[in-house]
Amino acid sequence: MDLGIDGRVVLVTGASGAIGSAISRVFAAEGARVAAAWHSNEAGARSLVDSIIESGGEAMTVRIDHRDQESIADSVRQVEHEFGEVAILVANAVSWPTTMTDTWESLTDGLTTNTAGTMAVIGAVLPGMRKAGWGRLVLISTDIVEQPMAAGVAYSAAKGALETATKVLAVREARHGILSNVVRPGFTLTERALTTPGFGRKAVDSEAAKTPTRRICTPQDVASAVAYLGSAANGHANGEVLSVAGGRHLTR
Numbered sequence: 001m002d003l004g005i006d007g008r009v010v011l012v013t014g015a016s017g018a019i020g021s022a023i024s025r026v027f028a029a030e031g032a033r034v035a036a037a038w039h040s041n042e043a044g045a046r047s048l049v050d051s052i053i054e055s056g057g058e059a060m061t062v063r064i065d066h067r068d069q070e071s072i073a074d075s076v077r078q079v080e081h082e083f084g085e086v087a088i089l090v091a092n093a094v095s096w097p098t099t100m101t102d103t104w105e106s107l108t109d110g111l112t113t114n115t116a117g118t119m120a121v122i123g124a125v126l127p128g129m130r131k132a133g134w135g136r137l138v139l140i141s142t143d144i145v146e147q148p149m150a151a152g153v154a155y156s157a158a159k160g161a162l163e164t165a166t167k168v169l170a171v172r173e174a175r176h177g178i179l180s181n182v183v184r185p186g187f188t189l190t191e192r193a194l195t196t197p198g199f200g201r202k203a204v205d206s207e208a209a210k211t212p213t214r215r216i217c218t219p220q221d222v223a224s225a226v227a228y229l230g231s232a233a234n235g236h237a238n239g240e241v242l243s244v245a246g247g248r249h250l251t252r
Contacts, residue, residue, distance in 0.1 A: 066117025110154025186245025
């Protein structure tokens with residue numbers, strides 16, 4: 001399938017992580033110009049970009065601090081200056097909870113970074129999309145929104161807020177040719193899943209056994225779903241939440 005994104009600029013936040021890297025590679029393989037945004041893992045983002053360029057694609061790195069509105073605006077201007085207007089935004093960056101205790105600090109930090117920061121990035125790219133009369137917004141959520149677990153409240157609440165915001169954007173921006181959707185991964189096989197206390201191989205195997213597909217989600221599974229929703233091949237899906245969890249929610 002021709003995704004119709006050859007030469008279009010895609011900004012992927014949280015690009016240095018496993019899911020962000022997979023998303024960036026899929027778009028690059030389809031001919032998009034990839035702006036790989038990072039916050040703390042510069043080495044990972046640069047390695048990703050180098051590999052895309054070595055494979056014949058176009059890519060650049062850009063640092064975005066979701067806690068700083070000016071940083072966000074400056075970073076988007078940098079992408080526009082080097083690559084052109086952002087046509088596709090994949091909002092994948094996330095601040096993970098470091099404690100299960102919902103302190104004032106953890107709540108304000110989590111909501112500021114995961115919700116307000118993401119909305120600020122969206123606000124920075126929307127003018128260019130409106131001007132072009134075409135755009136795609138894909139926000140990465142989590143199945144924790146639908147199937148709560150003992151995670152920090154701020155993380156779950158932030159993702160829920162982003163899903164609601166996406167529906168508002170879908171109604172408000174479609175007249176400008178901008179489609180807004182959510183991809184909701186399930187428990188995903190990443191290095192973090194294997195090494196985070198309380199998870200690990202035992203948890204991975206347990207989740208796989210309970211999933212109808214008998215495996216858990218991979219970064220590539222997420223990337224493929226994002227690539228479709230973020231492309232011209234998606235001509236009318238708008239305000240949707242696409243679960244990529246192998247039907248796990250059906251067995252809970």
